[in-house]
């Protein structure tokens with residue numbers, strides 16, 4: 001179905017758009033069921049290393065943050081919404097539901113048939129194609145599970161992690177598996193920040209001035225809704241101040257004509273991610289739509 005002109009314009013103005021009801025309640029139930037299978041060991045061959053599980057005894061006590069503006073904190077070069085410091089006790093309480101013990105799950109689309117079908121679904125890929133062009137590969141997918149009382153996720157641009165792509169224009173679709181609210185840590189964006197350029201970690205706190213942070217927009221969503229964001233868009237998510245998890249499945253798409261420029265170290269790291277279908281990153285990522293380009297991803 002794709003996007004209308006107003007939605008496309010909004011994406012390129014703000015660096016993200018919201019798509020309500022991207023999937024149906026039945027599709028949502030199926031995804032949740034398959035998520036539970038992956039977490040609880042019901043999916044054959046899914047490696048445990050792809051699940052980051054919480055152990056309250058091992059939850060780190062970090063050095064206290066310092067205020068950064070009126071609504072955010074800073075620890076080193078990390079800038080994030082205030083609030084997590086009020087939930088240290090709850091964060092280290094015993095966990096009863098094993099689904100609440102997951103912090104992040106990697107590459108479910110490589111191991112589960114339903115997740116695999118969705119990364120190729122026209123509901124998602126038509127939108128990515130409208131924004132990024134007809135030739136599309138999947139770089140990676142991951143579920144940010146934000147368990148009860150989880151910490152905030154710092155401000156970042158995805159492109160800062162993806163220097164091995166010569167282009168800084170990739171698109172992430174984050175599909176919500178649970179309602180996301182201000183209280184449980186919905187994602188927040190700085191509209192228009194994809195036009196700021198690439199900002200490395202050392203410079204990020206100086207980019208995130210009080211005036212810039214005042215433009216922050218929190219995006220509460222209902223389960224089954226999605227956002228699509230530009231890889232240069234500055235975004236973060238707040239702390240989860242509730243006893244309920246907030247899962248967002250992020251699918252990261254890259255244009256198939258993007259040149260791969262990774263260092264040998266990055267290449268080795270990428271091979272460990274389990275996101276390639278080829279032996280090497282060059283022409284190694286799964287083609288979702290369109291065609292391959294020599295020397296590219």
Ligand SMILES: O=C(O)CCC(=O)C(=O)O
Nearest residue numbers: 144153172174237248250
């Ligand atoms: O869900 C979150 O907390 C962060 C999501 C995110 O950073 C992403 O999808 O790129």
